[in-house]
Amino acid sequence: MSVTYKNIEYQCSMELTLNLIGGKWKSLILWYLGEKTMRFSELRRALPQVTQKMLTQQLRELEDHGLVNRFVYTQIPPKVEYSLTEAGKSLMPILATMCEWGQHFASQAESSDKKPV
Amino acid sequence: MSVTYKNIEYQCSMELTLNLIGGKWKSLILWYLGEKTMRFSELRRALPQVTQKMLTQQLRELEDHGLVNRFVYTQIPPKVEYSLTEAGKSLMPILATMCEWGQHFASQAESSDKKPV
DNA sequence: CTGAATCCTCGTCGATACTG
DNA sequence: CAGTATCGACGAGGATTCAG
Numbered sequence: 468m469s470v471t472y473k474n475i476e477y478q479c480s481m482e483l484t485l486n487l488i489g490g491k492w493k494s495l496i497l498w499y500l501g502e503k504t505m506r507f508s509e510l511r512r513a514l515p516q517v518t519q520k521m522l523t524q525q526l527r528e529l530e531d532h533g534l535v536n537r538f539v540y541t542q543i544p545p546k547v548e549y550s551l552t553e554a555g556k557s558l559m560p561i562l563a564t565m566c567e568w569g570q571h572f573a574s575q576a577e578s579s580d581k582k583p584v
Numbered sequence: 585m586s587v588t589y590k591n592i593e594y595q596c597s598m599e600l601t602l603n604l605i606g607g608k609w610k611s612l613i614l615w616y617l618g619e620k621t622m623r624f625s626e627l628r629r630a631l632p633q634v635t636q637k638m639l640t641q642q643l644r645e646l647e648d649h650g651l652v653n654r655f656v657y658t659q660i661p662p663k664v665e666y667s668l669t670e671a672g673k674s675l676m677p678i679l680a681t682m683c684e685w686g687q688h689f690a691s692q693a694e695s696s697d698k699k700p701v
Numbered sequence: 702c703t704g705a706a707t708c709c710t711c712g713t714c715g716a717t718a719c720t721g
Numbered sequence: 722c723a724g725t726a727t728c729g730a731c732g733a734g735g736a737t738t739c740a741g
Contacts, residue, residue, distance in 0.1 A: 470690045480686030481611050481679055487689070489606045491734075494598050507703055518735060523704060533693065544702045545741085554689060561685060562598055564678055569597030572604070572671060573587045576650065608714080624723055635715060640724065661722045662721085 473532075484561075487532050492517050492525050494562060497551070500535060501559045504550035534558065590649075601678075604649050609634050609642050611679060614668070617652060618676045621667040651675065 470480040477483045488494050492514065499505060499513050510522060517525075526549060529535035534555035540546040551559075587597040594600045605611050609631065616622060616630050627639060634642075643666060646652035651672035657663040668676075 470686060472690050472693060477686075478612060479615060479683060480690060481615065481683040482686070483690060484682040484686035485602075485606060485611055487686075489602055494602055495595060498596060498598065511703095519704080520706095520736085521734065524734090539703095543741090545704080547703060554692070558685070561678070561681055564681065565601040566596060566598040568675070568678060569587060569594075569599070569601035569604075573589050573597060573600060575671065576589055579650075628723095636724075637716090637726095638714070641714090656723095660721090662724080664723060 487534065488558065488562070490525050490528060492521060493529060494565075496522075496525055496529065497534065497555060497558060498562055500549055500551050500555070501562070504548050507547050507549070510549065529555070604651065605675065605679070607642050607645060609638060610646060611682075613639075613642055613646065614651065614672060614675060615679055617666055617668050617672070618679070621665050624664050624666070627666065646672070 468479060470477050470483050472483050475486075477486070488497065495514060495517075496510065499510065505513070507522075507526075510526075511517075511519065514522065526535060526537070530537050533552055536550045536552050538548045538550070540548070585596060587594045587600050589600050592603075594603070605614065612631060612634075613627065616627065622630070624639075624643075627643075628634075628636065631639065643652060643654070647654050650669055653667045653669050655665045655667070657665070
């Protein structure tokens with residue numbers, strides 16, 4: 468039942484998965500990278516509400532967990548491209564399912580929230 | 585693309601889903617309740633590492649989000665049973681998939697982490 | 702352009718004590 | 722049994738500045 472990753476033990480492997488994608492912006496980052504490889508500045512434009520610090524941090528963690536590839540072009544000005552690893556790609560169906568579920572849930576909630584006035 | 589729930593707007597409905605199940609102990613609680621209805625004290629025993637405060641808090645949130653039913657037996661001593669709503673049950677396949685993915689991911693990582701000494 | 706480093710705030714969570 | 726209330730520690734995360 469329990470799983471260990473990076474010296475951290477989880478009661479259930481589901482917890483591990485949530486930890487990998489549950490970062491504040493990770494799911495969105497993965498989602499964008501799922502469509503195409505992106506440069507750092509592209510991601511910044513795509514996610515304006517994410518501070519640079521957080522974007523860098525989340526990308527580092529994703530890279531560290533082997534979900535994202537970081538490719539540096541050694542040149543001036545610097546250019547860095549991010550893309551999904553195979554592990555990252557294998558996550559996409561889950562994210563897609565969560566996307567659908569969330570949409571359905573929200574529309575259900577909306578109709579039941581609309582109490583008669 | 586964006587979704588609103590409880591007056592909070594998410595860029596993607598996937599974020600909403602993560603918010604609903606991403607609480608520190610929510611996934612585990614849902615997982616247990618997925619197998620059977622449980623009393624508060626049963627959950628406590630099943631999740632010893634969760635403080636009573638957190639357990640109550642997470643259950644309240646799950647209930648508030650319509651994922652968990654709370655049924656109070658009006659008696660002395662008190663008895664409260666928690667179970668999944670239909671929405672909560674519909675979440676189980678996602679949790680199961682995350683469980684499998686996490687397990688697979690961990691075993692992959694393990695083999696590649698074992699660097700030759 | 703892509704980052705690292707610092708400071709500071711604010712929410713989360715654990716520990717503890719109390720209640721119907 | 723099933724909570725609520727309060728306090729304090731801790732860390733995530735934002736704003737800003739500096740660097741290669």
